[in-house]
Amino acid sequence: MQTVVDVKTMRESDAAAIRGGVAGRALMYRAGEGILRAYPFKGKTAIVCGSGNNAGDGYVLALLLQQAAVPCAILLVEERFSEDGLFYYTECKRRGIEILPFDGETDLSSYAEIVDCLLGTGFRGELSPRYAAAVARINQSGRPVISADINSGLDGDSGHAELCVRSTLTVSVGTYKSGHFLGDAKDVIGSLCNVDIGIPIRGRERFLLEAEDLLPVFAERKQNSHKGSYGYVSILGGCPEYAGAVKLANLSASALRAGCGVAKLILPRSLAASVSPYLLESTLALLLEEDGQALLSPEILDRALVGQRALAIVMGWGRSPHNREILRYILQKHALSLVIDADGLNTLSEMELSSLLRETSCRVILTPHPKEMERLCGIPVEQILRDPIRCAEEFARAHGVILLLKGPCTVVTDGEKTYLVNRGCAGMATAGSGDVLSGILAGLLGYAEASPLTVAAGAYLAGRAGELAEQKGNAISMTASDTVSCIGKAVSEICKLRLPTGQKEEV
Secondary structure, eight states: OEEEEOHHHHHHHHHHHHHTTOOHHHHHHHHHHHHHHHSOOOSOEEEEEOSSHHHHHHHHHHHHHHHTTOOEEEEESOOOOOHHHHHHHHHHHHTTOEEEEOOTTOOOTTOSEEEEESOOTTOOSOOOHHHHHHHHHHHTSOSOEEEESSOTTSOTTTOOOSSOOOEEEEEEESSEEGGGTSTTHHHHEEEEEEEOOSOOOOSOOEEEOOGGGGTTTSOOOOSSOOGGGGOEEEEEOOOGGGOOHHHHHHHHHHHHHTTOSEEEEEEEGGGHHHHGGGOSSOEEEEEOEETTEEOOOHHHHHHHHTTOSEEEEOTTOOOOHHHHHHHHHHHHHOOSEEEEOHHHHHHHHTSOHHHHHHHOSSEEEEOOOHHHHHHHHOOOHHHHHHSHHHHHHHHHHHHTOEEEEOSSSEEEESSSSEEEEOOOOGGGOSTTHHHHHHHHHHHHHTTSOSSHHHHHHHHHHHHHHHHHHHHHSOTTTOOHHHHHHTHHHHHHHHHTTSOOTTOOOOO
8 A cells, every 4th residue: 555645745744854854955866766766768868857856856867877878968948946956957067968958849859768857746737838848849759758756737636637748657756646646647647656765744645555455355265154254235226217227237246246145136126027137146125116216115125124234326216206215214224334326326415415424324435426526515526626535535524424436546535544546447438337336335345344445445346357358358349247247357366465374474
């Protein structure tokens, strides 16, 4: 698990390290060393520098490349320097390193690779014409591009960019920033690594989830166990307009492949005939209905939910006023892990959130995409996307829920602990992918604690299964069923990281 911070926290941590006695020049030198180690520089390297400390990292790199007998040139967009940057720039001049002006007409074709040291994580807004021309020239070069700390033009907090450098490799310095994962980051960062330069973090930390972190959720199973050991879970959804038989079956299949013991679909009675042919291992519970819309029948619902550890209220539920009655009843009368997605979220957004969510005995997990988040909290999508982590944390803390905010990088938080899940692929931008995630979450919650880590594990599993499905086919033709078929392989990858029985991990 790796630490992720916002730009403000990184800046304050850097300042605290310097106040604590670490020279800024020493930190800059370590950054240059880290970039050198991160990429196998061989041919003549262009180091494109702007102003400030990000350029200073480039000057250090130039000195180190010279020592390693790798030819390089510094290309200056403007002659402005930070104090520490000026020190290393002056040393580059003293040692005779080639220094050239850089503009929108500069030819980069003679260089083997390009290092982007234009702008750091503090950049906000739009690029000036001079910097926009430099970014465009780098992107048109056709050469490998290594960005120092972050791609120039990419917002260090939101990952938003109107125009930014597209890197082959981005070398984060100190600690990952949220902008390395959110927004447009996946589309402009080829590979990503971090170099630790010895800055202790002072302030709020979030955590990038890695496969090894999921082993507590996917614990080794005993031979002396049975289906009840891994939990009974239910999935509630469906209405005449959105029967989605195959999708509903995918939900239950996802839950079972994620490891629960028994999965049950709870549907309006009239949908049984259309859904049953697609169910192999799951069971059905049927609700009373009116014109195809499920009705609240406490006796039937209680019987359906007895012994259930988790319930997912999901797709195809429609917008019936009866749904509000059903959801209110579950929140008030039952105590289980409750995943609310899709039409369940639309129903919830029409209700009084604070009292319902704060007073329930359920452990509530909400899984909105940004537009659904807008309906829940009343904040415009554009504002949510400018700071999705803070928005998710504030909502989760205010309402006592675990929130999973979907996006290119998924944010999972209870307001105190926050995980980023950087898994998934373009092929998952298809109908039913969110339903598969809900099914996986229900399955995990059949046997694992309802915690941010378990919910993040579900997001990781869904994302990795999607990646595997895309690798088997392509992003254009992929369907949600393809993701379901790869859940087992994704679980196997995680479980293979477990040490053999009896072997102790070295401390």
